[in-house]
Amino acid sequence: MQISFASLELPNDGAVAFLVEKDKPFTGLAAETDASVSGALSKARDITRFTGASGQTQDIVAPAGLNVDRVLLVGIGERDKLSEVDWVEIGASITSALASSGSASVSIVADAGGVEAVSLAEGALLRSYRFDKYRTKEPEAKKPTLRQVKVLTSDPQGNVDNFASRERVSDGVFMTRDLVSEPANILHPESFAQEIRGLSSLGVDVEVLGEAEMTKLGMGALLGVGQGSAFESQLVIMRWNGAGKDDQPISFVGKGVTFDTGGISLKPGPGMEQMKWDMGGAGTVVGLMKALAGRKAKVNVVATVGLVENMPSSTAQRPGDVVTSMSGQTIEILNTDAEGRLVLADALWYTQDRFKPKFMIDLATLTGAIITSLGHEHAGLFSDSDELAEQIFKAGADTGDKVWRMPIHANYDKLIDCPTADMKNLGGPGAGSITAAQFLKRFANDVPWVHLDIAGTVWSEKDLPLSEKGGTGFGVRLLDRFVADNCEG
Ligand code: BES
Ligand code: MN
Ligand code: ZN
Numbered sequence: 001m002q003i004s005f006a007s008l009e010l011p012n013d014g015a016v017a018f019l020v021e022k023d024k025p026f027t028g029l030a031a032e033t034d035a036s037v038s039g040a041l042s043k044a045r046d047i048t049r050f051t052g053a054s055g056q057t058q059d060i061v062a063p064a065g066l067n068v069d070r071v072l073l074v075g076i077g078e079r080d081k082l083s084e085v086d087w088v089e090i091g092a093s094i095t096s097a098l099a100s101s102g103s104a105s106v107s108i109v110a111d112a113g114g115v116e117a118v119s120l121a122e123g124a125l126l127r128s129y130r131f132d133k134y135r136t137k138e139p140e141a142k143k144p145t146l147r148q149v150k151v152l153t154s155d156p157q158g159n160v161d162n163f164a165s166r167e168r169v170s171d172g173v174f175m176t177r178d179l180v181s182e183p184a185n186i187l188h189p190e191s192f193a194q195e196i197r198g199l200s201s202l203g204v205d206v207e208v209l210g211e212a213e214m215t216k217l218g219m220g221a222l223l224g225v226g227q228g229s230a231f232e233s234q235l236v237i238m239r240w241n242g243a244g245k246d247d248q249p250i251s252f253v254g255k256g257v258t259f260d261t262g263g264i265s266l267k268p269g270p271g272m273e274q275m276k277w278d279m280g281g282a283g284t285v286v287g288l289m290k291a292l293a294g295r296k297a298k299v300n301v302v303a304t305v306g307l308v309e310n311m312p313s314s315t316a317q318r319p320g321d322v323v324t325s326m327s328g329q330t331i332e333i334l335n336t337d338a339e340g341r342l343v344l345a346d347a348l349w350y351t352q353d354r355f356k357p358k359f360m361i362d363l364a365t366l367t368g369a370i371i372t373s374l375g376h377e378h379a380g381l382f383s384d385s386d387e388l389a390e391q392i393f394k395a396g397a398d399t400g401d402k403v404w405r406m407p408i409h410a411n412y413d414k415l416i417d418c419p420t421a422d423m424k425n426l427g428g429p430g431a432g433s434i435t436a437a438q439f440l441k442r443f444a445n446d447v448p449w450v451h452l453d454i455a456g457t458v459w460s461e462k463d464l465p466l467s468e469k470g471g472t473g474f475g476v477r478l479l480d481r482f483v484a485d486n487c488e489g
Helices: 028-036 040-047 084-098 114-126 157-181 189-202 211-217 220-226 272-277 280-294 340-355 369-374 386-399 410-416 432-441 476-486
Strands: 002-006 015-021 057-061 070-077 105-111 148-153 205-209 234-241 250-260 300-310 322-324 330-332 360-364 379-383 403-405 449-453
Touching (some): 002 114, 015 084, 028 040, 028 105, 084 105, 105 114, 148 157, 189 205, 211 340, 220 322, 250 280, 250 340, 280 300, 340 360, 369 379, 386 476
Parallel strands (some): 250 300, 250 360, 360 449, 379 403
Antiparallel strands (some): 057 070, 322 330
């Protein structure tokens, strides 16, 4: 989607979108246009009972006396009450309404300049994404037609720089959506690592460790998960140095299980296809690095993703196996389906050991239990740092990638103690997401740490305001904003 800013003039082609407040008359260019067609827009508004309530849209096609394809009335409710997220969602509702409408362009009359115009543009862009590379027989009438969005404001030039950085962040969101959408026969540990190498064109330093190197490092926890797969497990390290050479880096760590069958503790068949996006944590971390490098964030960042495939086979690990992690701590595997924490255990330990970061933020589709707790609205946030938790909470409220803090406590930690080894990879029976977080904390080595359980937010079975059914890209805008507000300059 091509997005640009232009001055406030009625276009001579494509669609035009007017933003209308609830129960208020047309204003500005909308009022002028309505007058020029003898009140035809007001009439259409009355006939269709369009009030301007938030979420309402009304399409008026081929309006006589105007050169445009159509006028789209977009309800915005009460303008004074709109948050940044609301503006983004309004922009998104416009591309959603017009995507395959037949119109090739839309001019959104934004009137107000500044943040609103940029947010409208961002939303329009985010909602334009679709993953359709494998649809070869889509009927012509369903194919998208909209290619261009112009946001009309009194100060078009004033929005260009601000939007450019949002556009780079959207590139990151789209990369994450692409990665989580790819099926596991295409995106496996080796091809995923190859995909990440592509970030080097943005100035990201990419390093890939294979099984031989990880064996030398003693990463028995991560390697155990991948040992039943025909693909070689990989640990990929990305570095973006946007600040001074000696600035201590911040760090992100992602779970990248390219397919989670459950291993020998096999998952049930129905719905198993969803486990292609069990690499969502890694996908988000990679998209975030693309965003940060793309907009040249002034911060040093290290990102580590553990890429493995969890398969049952004659070489797969068994329930009852004991593995030794890089930290030296031993783990009894009681359920091979609790594999994400094993991958993260070595990725977290490695990251703090080698890079001595200020803090580590891990992302993982770690537990089904977080969906029981929070559904699909909020990701679960676990942390031993109130400061980081609050900063990320705020970034969530500001971007719409919402998080909700969950507890950690020494009493939950006891639930993963084990007589056979230092710990077991299973807690319970209750508090499944919390005991998983307690497990990870044992590998953070007291470095300030945040764990985001994104199992409920990586993928949506229905269309959302900012994305179609499918990959959401959740977490990229969240953590980009967290970095921009707290870690740069
Ligand atoms: N990848 C799953 C968690 C998951 C479930 C993500 C549903 C997205 C949607 C994870 O590896 C897993 O299997 N967790 C188990 C843990 C249990 C065996 C302790 C779970 O949640 O059932
Ligand atoms: Mn699993
Ligand atoms: Zn998993």
